[in-house]
Amino acid sequence: MSKRRKFSAEFKAKLALEALIGELTLSELASKYDVHPTMIASWKRQAKDGMVSAFSGKAAAVNKDGEAEIRDLHAKIGQLTVEKDFLERAFARR
Known part of the structure; x- marks a missing residue:
């Protein structure tokens, strides 16, 4: 049974920013950082939502x-x- 990993806010922000930039696909980012693509997509969505509230x-x-x-x-x-x-x-x- 695998143990649940916890990621720091800095790591999540870094990955979300890289996903938003779009130089690599979600699959490529997932294999590069050993994180599931769904998690990266979720962090990317949270970053977009947070960005909108920051500017509004x-x-x-x-x-x-x-x-x-x-x-x-x-x-x-x-x-x-x-x-x-x-x-x-x-x-x-x-």
């Missing part, structure tokens, strides 16, 4: 949404901490 500004929008979500979560943590402290003091008096 979606990546920046996602980052801003993440920052806003973090701010909201920090506010919620603060609120829950205050409520917890209040309830601890209320039940300590009993």
